[in-house]
Structure formats: structure tokens, C-alpha cells
Amino acid sequence: MSEHREPAAASPTAANPEIVELTENVAGSQYYSADLAPIPASDRKWGTRDLAMLWISMSACIPTYMLASSLIDIGMDWKQAVLTIFLGNCIVLVPMIMNAHAGTRYGIPFPVYCRASFGIRGANVPALMRALVACGWFGIQTWIGGIALHTLLQRLWFPGWRTAETLPGLDITVPQLACFLAFWLLNVFVVWRGMESIRLLLNIKAPLLILLGLVLLAWAYYEAGGFGPMLSQRSQFAPGGAKEGQFWTFFFPALTANVSFWATLSLNIPDFSRFAYSQRAQALGQIVGLPPTMALYSFIGVAVTSATVVIYGAPIWDPVLLLEKFSSPLALVIAMLALGVATLATNIAANVVGPANDFAHLWPKRISFRMGGLITGLLGIVIQPWRLLANASVYIDKWLIGYSLLLGACGGVLIADYFVIRRARLDLPALYRSSGTYWYRGGFNPWALVALTAGILPCLPGFAVTAGLLDAATIDPSGLWRQIYSYAWFVSFAVSFVGYVVLMKAFSKERRTGNAVP
Secondary structure, X not given: OOOOOOOXXXXXXXXXXXXXXXXXXXXXXXXXOOOOXXXXXXXXXXXXXXXXXXHHHHHOOHHHHHHHHHHHHOOOOHHHHHHHHHHHHHHHHHHHHHHXXXXXXXXXXXXXXXXXXXXXXXXXXXXXXXXXXXXXXHHHHHHHHHHHHHHHHHHHOOHHHHHOOEOOOOOOEHHHHHHHHHHHHHHXXXXXXXXXXXXXXXXXHHHHHHHHHHHHHHHHHHHHOOOOHHHHOOOOOOOOOOOOOOHHHHHXXXXXXXXXXXXXXXXXXXXXXXXXXXXXXXXXXXXXXXXXXXXXXXXXXXXXHHHHHHHHOOOOOOHHHHHHOOOOHHHHHHHHHHHHHHHHHHHHHHHOHHHHHHHHHHOOOOOOHHHHHHHHHHHHHHOOHHHOOOOHHHHHHHHHHHHHHHHHHHHHHHHHHHHHHOOOOOOOHHHHOOOOOOOOEOOEOHHHHHHHHHHHHHHHHHHHHHOOOOOHHHHOOOOHHHHHHHXXXXXXXXXXXXXXXXXXXXXXXXXXXXXXXX
16 A cells, blocks of 8 residues: 655644643643653654554454354344444444544544543543443453464363363363463563554554455365355345344344444544544545455455355354364464464554553553553453353343443544534643643533433443343333444434533533633
């Protein structure tokens, strides 16, 4: 991919003198630290290629490979499944690019970006919401990487691991736990090396896993003499199918789940776009990197799994279990190492960078980016991620859709504030001061918190019923709350967006400079 790099002087931030003077003006503030400071235009080296590689690297992963499986399980054919995935990522791309704008323009990370709408202290609310979700994802990806390592060692040297007993209360074996922790340590090591090592890892991983996926696709086609029966399987929603006429009932929850898949990054994308040298680079890089890769890699998962029906007599959705069946030890080692590197890169970029900044924001003078990354890792263990992957219902209905009601509401407030209320203009030094524009009332913007709560509340009854916390017959006999929950991200985003605009315009003193005093 070729691209023209704009000169630094053309960057919106190059003409922004606040960045140059900021360190001298606010360095003594308890809300300032080197990790949270704006990135000067001269230090922004990420172009279109880097942002595209970021998304290719994060999207080409095992959860993406397996994503279409749940949609086919509920009755879709492969075309409907892949199209739903592609559409969901096109939708989430819109808030992704919009939130990235502030990072590129001002060089600020996500928690600092939140200060404009939620207040200097109130920014910890959305930051911690996003951070805790990321800890869950960190644990999931680390578990997947650990299982790949476990599978490799078991196949080559420790066949006795197959009969290992599970640990009481954990439901996993000692070898599984050991491999999980070993892969965890590798993640922490890379985080400790800093952002440049992460960028290098992403640029290595992106072509590596795409190549691995295409090789796997070619192998499956050759071994099966085609792609097998799954690609010719009719949708259960088609006339005469088991779920005839019910397509839209299943489609919208599936679409919400796919929007939720990257809802975390749609918020904290400023953590990456702050390193981009132009808005064109961040927008084009994300457009090129995200939806096409998600669609391609999910199709590879469907096609290869379809071929396994012919080759092995049953569908094998998990690529780790599929690679275990390779007869060549060398091929197994290469494939598992590639899978490990791929999972490592996705995990760190998607699930460590953001929460590390979020935890650092809690106590800027004491918690560094590295320490924030370590906290993320520890919580990723405590959450016991193997339980989130127990079955499709837990993973999609309770996990993916469940956290989307929180992140959708956060996104609604952020985008409404930055684009509608402030017209993309921020007072940069005030983002680091305990007085002035973004201090609001004691460091909190009450209207942002009200709008956030208003966005979350309509989805809570449906979540409680879906999670089994409340009885559906008593609380939701008509199914209304569960239907609203099926649209959780869309509902929470829309309610918080509209609510925030109405509250700020009705009850705050707003000026074009971005000052807002409730």
C-alpha cells in the first residue's frame, strides 16, 4: 500500500501551540503525567499503513475465525453470517472514526478525552467501564493463547495431560493453568517494553496470520476436494426451513453482538489515533483495515470448518483443535507459534493499551502505563475467562451484548459532547487542570452522568432476565424488555446521545470555546 505522508506542518496539532507549552503550564497538576500528556506532532509516526495494520492485526484472530460459527448455529447460511459480521463492523466503524478524531487532533488518550464531557474526575467512570470490559477480553485472549501452548506441548511431549484432573473450584487442569499463566507472562513482558515494541509486533503479526489463514484455506480446499457441505447449506430462515420467517428476530441480536465485538475499541481508539499524523491517515487506515479483514477472516473460518466435515466427518470450529490433527510435528509447531504470536499481538493492542491508560488515569502521579498494564493482567486472571467461553449463550447473550449497553451509553455521551456541543474544539490545558472549563461540579459533569445512566437503564431489565437474575414470566411476560436488550448498543447509544445534548443545551452555559458550566 502506498501513501503520501503529509508534512508535520499540515497536521492540525502542528498549529496548536498549547501542546508545546502544556508541559510547562500543567506539569505540576495531579491530573497530569507523561503517559497521559498529548503526543507532539513531531512524535506522531503512524500513517495509513500503520492504522490498517493495527486493525488487520487485531481482526485476524481466533475469536474472529470462530465468530460466524455462532451465527450459523442459530440458523444463518454462510452468506448471511459473513454479511452480518461485515455490516456490524461497518456500523461500529462510524463511532470509531469519530472518537479517533480527538486523539489525532489533540494527541490525547481516551481517559483525557473523556474529561471534556464527564469532567476531570468524572472521566474515571467511562474509563473504568471500558477498562473492566477490556480485562475480560484480555483474559479471554490469554486463555486462547495458553490453550494453543497447552495443545502443542501435549501433542509433542506430554500426552498424559489429556487425562489430567480438573482443579476444584476452577474447572481447569493444572497444565492448562500453567500454560495460561506462561502466556500471561509473555503478554506482560511485551507491555513492559512499551508502545514501539507493540507497533513492531503488530506489523509482524498482520501478514503472518493472514498468510496462515490463506494457507489453511488452501489446505482445506485441497484435502476436501472443495469447501464441503457447509457452503451449500440453506438458511434455516428460508421457506421450508426450521425457522422460516424468523430471520429478523435473530438478525438484530446478532448484529448487536457484532457491533459489540469492537465496541471497546470504538471508545478508546484515541489511545492509538493520537500517534497518527493526520485525520486522513487514521480514517482511511481504519476503513481499509477493519470491515474487510473481519469479513475475510470469518469467511476463512466458515470455509475451513465446512471442509473439516468432509475431512474428519464433523465440523471443527476451533482452529487450535484443527491444527492439533496435523500429522507433521514441524507444521504443528509453525502453525501454533504463528497462532501464539497472532493472539499475543491482538491481545496487547486491543485489550491492554486502553485499560493501561484508564488505570493510569485513576492516579496519574502514581500509576504508570506499565503499572496499568499489570493491573489489567491481574484482573484478567481473576475474571476466570474460561467461564465466559463456556457456551455460545454465555459468550454472546451475556458477555457481548451485556457489556454493549455500558459502552454504547459512553459512546453516545462522548460523541454528542465532542461534535455537537463543542464542535471538535477543546481547551487542551484545561483538560489537565483542577479548575476551569472541565471541572464542572467538583470534577464531575452531572449531566453526563445522568445521560449515561439514562442510556443504560432501558437495557437493564432485559439483561437481568437474559442472565437469569430475574424471572421472565414475572418481569417480562410480553418479552418487551428482552427485545430492547437485543438492541442494547443502539438503544443505549441513542438515549445517552439525545439525553446529553438536551441536558447540556437546557441547563448549561455553553460557549463556542467549549466552556460548559452546569
